[in-house]
Amino acid sequence: MSEHTISQLSALSGLPVRTIRYYLAQGLIPAVGKEGPGTRYPQATLARLRLIARLRDAHLPLAEIRKQLLALSDDQVLELAGTPAEPEPAGTALDYVRQVLGGSRPELTSLQPPAAAPALRARRIAIPPVAAPAPVPAPGSVPAPAYGAATALPSAPAPAAASAPAAAPAPGPTTGAAPAHASLLQRVEAVSASDAPQPPEDASSFGQRSQWERVSITSDIELHVRRPLSRRDNRLVERLLAFARQLEEDQP
Amino acid sequence: MTTPILSVRQDRRLIRAIHHSTRYAIVEVTAPPALATHTRPKVNVAFVLDRSGSMSGRSKFSLAREALREGIDRLASDDRFAVVVYDNVVDVVAPGRTATGDAKREAIRALETIGPRGNTDLAGGWLRGAEQVAQALDPDAVNRVLLLTDGLANEGITDPREIERHARELRVRGVSTSTFGVGEDFNEELLGGMADAGGGQYRFIGQADEIPRLIGSEVGELLEVTARGAELRVRGPEGMRLECLSPYPVDRGSRESVIALGDLVSDQVVRLVLAFGFPLGETGRDLGVELSVGDRDGRLRGSATLTWTFADGAANDVQPRDREVDRIVARTYADRAIRAAMDGNRRGAWDEVRHNLHGVARRVMGYAGDDDVLRGIVAELEREADAWSVARPEVARKMAFAQASYSLKSRAPSGAAMRRADWDPNA
Numbered sequence: 001m002s003e004h005t006i007s008q009l010s011a012l013s014g015l016p017v018r019t020i021r022y023y024l025a026q027g028l029i030p031a032v033g034k035e036g037p038g039t040r041y042p043q044a045t046l047a048r049l050r051l052i053a054r055l056r057d058a059h060l061p062l063a064e065i066r067k068q069l070l071a072l073s074d075d076q077v078l079e080l081a082g083t084p085a086e087p088e089p090a091g092t093a094l095d096y097v098r099q100v101l102g103g104s105r106p107e108l109t110s111l112q113p114p115a116a117a118p119a120l121r122a123r124r125i126a127i128p129p130v131a132a133p134a135p136v137p138a139p140g141s142v143p144a145p146a147y148g149a150a151t152a153l154p155s156a157p158a159p160a161a162a163s164a165p166a167a168a169p170a171p172g173p174t175t176g177a178a179p180a181h182a183s184l185l186q187r188v189e190a191v192s193a194s195d196a197p198q199p200p201e202d203a204s205s206f207g208q209r210s211q212w213e214r215v216s217i218t219s220d221i222e223l224h225v226r227r228p229l230s231r232r233d234n235r236l237v238e239r240l241l242a243f244a245r246q247l248e249e250d251q252p
Numbered sequence: 253m254t255t256p257i258l259s260v261r262q263d264r265r266l267i268r269a270i271h272h273s274t275r276y277a278i279v280e281v282t283a284p285p286a287l288a289t290h291t292r293p294k295v296n297v298a299f300v301l302d303r304s305g306s307m308s309g310r311s312k313f314s315l316a317r318e319a320l321r322e323g324i325d326r327l328a329s330d331d332r333f334a335v336v337v338y339d340n341v342v343d344v345v346a347p348g349r350t351a352t353g354d355a356k357r358e359a360i361r362a363l364e365t366i367g368p369r370g371n372t373d374l375a376g377g378w379l380r381g382a383e384q385v386a387q388a389l390d391p392d393a394v395n396r397v398l399l400l401t402d403g404l405a406n407e408g409i410t411d412p413r414e415i416e417r418h419a420r421e422l423r424v425r426g427v428s429t430s431t432f433g434v435g436e437d438f439n440e441e442l443l444g445g446m447a448d449a450g451g452g453q454y455r456f457i458g459q460a461d462e463i464p465r466l467i468g469s470e471v472g473e474l475l476e477v478t479a480r481g482a483e484l485r486v487r488g489p490e491g492m493r494l495e496c497l498s499p500y501p502v503d504r505g506s507r508e509s510v511i512a513l514g515d516l517v518s519d520q521v522v523r524l525v526l527a528f529g530f531p532l533g534e535t536g537r538d539l540g541v542e543l544s545v546g547d548r549d550g551r552l553r554g555s556a557t558l559t560w561t562f563a564d565g566a567a568n569d570v571q572p573r574d575r576e577v578d579r580i581v582a583r584t585y586a587d588r589a590i591r592a593a594m595d596g597n598r599r600g601a602w603d604e605v606r607h608n609l610h611g612v613a614r615r616v617m618g619y620a621g622d623d624d625v626l627r628g629i630v631a632e633l634e635r636e637a638d639a640w641s642v643a644r645p646e647v648a649r650k651m652a653f654a655q656a657s658y659s660l661k662s663r664a665p666s667g668a669a670m671r672r673a674d675w676d677p678n679a
Binding site for chain 2: 101
């Protein structure tokens with residue numbers, strides 16, 4: 001793979017051939033020597049087209065897009081257009097199991113509207129030809145309208161995952177230049193995600209917007225907890241729940 | 253001749269410009285072989301055993317114990333294992349530790365004092381096992397929980413969808429789940445669902461004396477993993493929809509869909525059926541998707557592209573079809589329908605069962621033409637419609653469910669992984 005004719009670029013990006021030719025003429029994507037039906041373009045060109053499409057969706061003018069894109073190297077473009085910084089699941093497996101065994105059911109008791117689970121991603125893995133993503137804490141992203149079928153997943157990543165599971169080894173060069181361009185996309189993502197729901201908080205991340213959570217003890221008794229909780233408070237809650245359960249069982 | 257790691261086929265190349273088309277693709281993923289030069293990944297496993305009253309019948313529990321003893325024996329001293337038993341109370345019989353000779357002996361001794369007892373907190377037992385694995389989660393190991401039960405989840409968390417959700421959450425955090433159902437009284441939808449969401453494998457154990465062999469098969473696979481956390485990524489332009497007809501979990505990101513294939517073993521072949529839905533378009537334009545496979549260790553690498561071209565109705569109607577793809581798609585729909593019919597049969601919903609199976613038969617007939625295999629599938633579905641619209645014994649339902657499940661996940665009738673050497677692409 002990794003090289004495409006102009007009609008393959010069209011097929012994979014969804015942009016008509018004439019639009020791609022226009023971008024070539026405007027210098028938004030680099031030409032590759034003599035243009036002809038058999039001319040092959042590198043993967044980076046496909047990545048640029050995808051980026052252009054995203055930036056256009058966010059109503060950035062073409063002149064602005066060209067300016068930003070021209071400053072990016074092929075590697076940077078591949079990183080940005082590649083797998084977006086999909087969030088690590090909040091918390092480790094151990095955190096998760098302990099939460100469930102402790103009786104709190106994160107998805108069922110959150111006061112937030114019942115959002116679909118945050119876009120859960122297995123650890124990032126190196127898949128050719130695109131390397132794992134730059135560490136861009138995108139504040140939120142909206143799913144592409146139709147790609148991904150009926151259940152559109154509001155993927156609102158948890159910004160900080162202090163106890164994220166050991167991720168795959170970080171990719172090679174996350175260059176100093178990446179943040180500047182990452183912020184462009186961040187702005188774009190922020191604009192399009194302004195009404196995406198916030199995910200349930202990771203209990204071990206501080207400085208996040210807090211929210212109240214209801215934990216059921218019986219059908220008529222609840223414990224109210226403001227998350228995020230410190231580890232100590234989390235343990236206290238678990239013990240309270242275990243004790244409450246015990247008391248309930250002891251009832252005649 | 254080397255088998256490519258990833259190969260794809262599509263049923264048809266043309267799509268309709270002014271009607272929304274659906275097209276199918278078959279994707280085959282072949283895991284790399286275990287090489288003498290590579291050490292296998294370490295194993296971090298928890299065995300979770302149901303010890304409730306029903307497990308006492310026909311020495312089920314002692315056979316399970318025997319299976320565990322054999323399984324633990326095969327582990328190397330730097331693998332880890334834990335043993336949890338449960339009925340309405342969960343007991344961590346052997347907390348997670350490395351599989352030294354002493355640890356193994358102590359675990360077996362502890363198990364010997366355990367006999368069957370009360371109700372079943374299946375979720376609790378399983379989660380305790382997951383906790384044992386999670387406490388020593390090793391990003392370079394195969395981290396998995398094996399759950400063996402002959403009963404239901406009737407204490408603690410009992411909602412199957414909730415349990416499956418937990419299985420999924422654990423999978424994305426690095427802990428996979430495989431399940432074993434013994435006898436007639438367990439809930440195969442629950443166990444099958446846990447294994448599918450959990451990235452592991454469900455196995456049906458019809459007779460107690462099969463327990464050691466089938467657990468042994470799973471442990472054998474744990475020790476032969478060559479591609480951990482294998483994934484298929486599909487990426488395409490806006491406006492296209494993707495459905496995976498094979499029962500693997502699909503995580504949909506904003507720009508691509510990721511299909512989790514679980515841990516693959518040496519030379520394993522996995523075949524998936526994908527359905528693509530298309531927007532409208534201009535005649536002559538192409539649409540395409542990129543597919544790529546990977547795993548956590550970078551040993552599974554491959555990519556491919558699928559392209560379709562918009563054309564008018566007439567061209568679409570006469571285009572050639574890849575009959576092999578048609579057969580595999582029909583088989584997949586048939587397996588799904590049979591699997592789904594088991595619940596209807598159990599409830600005595602005869603009309604529903606007949607309607608669903610006949611429906612699939614009709615749809616396959618629509619493209620069967622004179623193809624013998626396709627016509628055979630139609631005939632089979634008609635027979636199944638008759639067979640499952642009358643009362644049947646539970647064991648027959650369990651067997652049909654299991655066989656369909658194995659077939660959908662490219663497993664042999666025994667439940668074992670299919671390897672490159674046994675793979676008959678025309679099966």
